[in-house]
Amino acid sequence: MDFDALDTRDVPLVPDHAALLFIDVQNFSCRREGGEFKGLPEPVFQERYGWFLAHIARESLPNMAKLLARCRASKIEVIYTVIENLTLDGRDRGLDYRITGFNVPKGSWDAQVLTEIAPEGDEMVFPKTSSNVFVSTHLDHVLRNMGKRQIVMSGFITDQCLSSAVRSACDLGYLVTVVTDACASYSLERHTRALTEMKGYCRQVTTDALCAELGAT
Numbered sequence: 001m002d003f004d005a006l007d008t009r010d011v012p013l014v015p016d017h018a019a020l021l022f023i024d025v026q027n028f029s030c031r032r033e034g035g036e037f038k039g040l041p042e043p044v045f046q047e048r049y050g051w052f053l054a055h056i057a058r059e060s061l062p063n064m065a066k067l068l069a070r071c072r073a074s075k076i077e078v079i080y081t082v083i084e085n086l087t088l089d090g091r092d093r094g095l096d097y098r099i100t101g102f103n104v105p106k107g108s109w110d111a112q113v114l115t116e117i118a119p120e121g122d123e124m125v126f127p128k129t130s131s132n133v134f135v136s137t138h139l140d141h142v143l144r145n146m147g148k149r150q151i152v153m154s155g156f157i158t159d160q161c162l163s164s165a166v167r168s169a170c171d172l173g174y175l176v177t178v179v180t181d182a183c184a185s186y187s188l189e190r191h192t193r194a195l196t197e198m199k200g201y202c203r204q205v206t207t208d209a210l211c212a213e214l215g216a217t
Contacts, residue, residue, distance in 0.1 A: 009203045018077070020078045020151075026112060026113055028083055051187060055188075064117050067179055078119070078123045080119055081127075083097075084128070097129055143174070152176075152179060153183070166201050170201040170202065179210055182207050
């Protein structure tokens with residue numbers, strides 16, 4: 001396929017040229033015990049994040065697991081990025097993460113991918129210290145080395161780190177597919193609004209639709 005000659009984003013995945021990217025599916029921000037929620041009283045936690053964590057358990061993670069299995073079976077490269085310092089004390093963090101208070105020490109439990117979709121073998125995990133994985137890692141360089149032109153994106157938060165990655169990937173020349181029911185934000189309203197705002201940058205499909213597409217491939 002001549003990707004540079006395309007005039008549409010609605011292009012089925014070509015496994016040899018595709019990669020699946022999971023964004024920030026980690027203990028820090030997806031478990032009640034995670035560092036992002038440390039010290040929050042239960043009523044405050046439930047008000048701010050209760051829906052989000054319940055939605056992850058009920059929908060996002062099961063869909064991620066299904067998507068992961070289908071992509072592995074199709075020999076699609078699986079890649080992860082997580083919020084994680086390159087140091088123990090976080091001196092390498094970007095200013096935004098310092099202001100936000102995100103401090104995930106290198107090698108910590110908080111930095112680990114959720115066990116439900118944990119990496120296998122030599123699947124790559126890119127630690128990032130900014131919202132945008134393309135800003136604070138060499139992911140673009142690695143994808144180009146492997147000849148990848150299509151990126152399937154899943155993860156959190158739809159209107160923050162995922163949205164940033166989608167827009168950058170689009171500008172860098174990748175065809176992006178967002179799996180709409182394998183990502184989430186802190187509310188359904190935020191999630192839905194983010195997907196609407198990203199439509200000009202990516203193809204959007206459900207988990208079942210993408211799995212069916214790969215099955216047909």
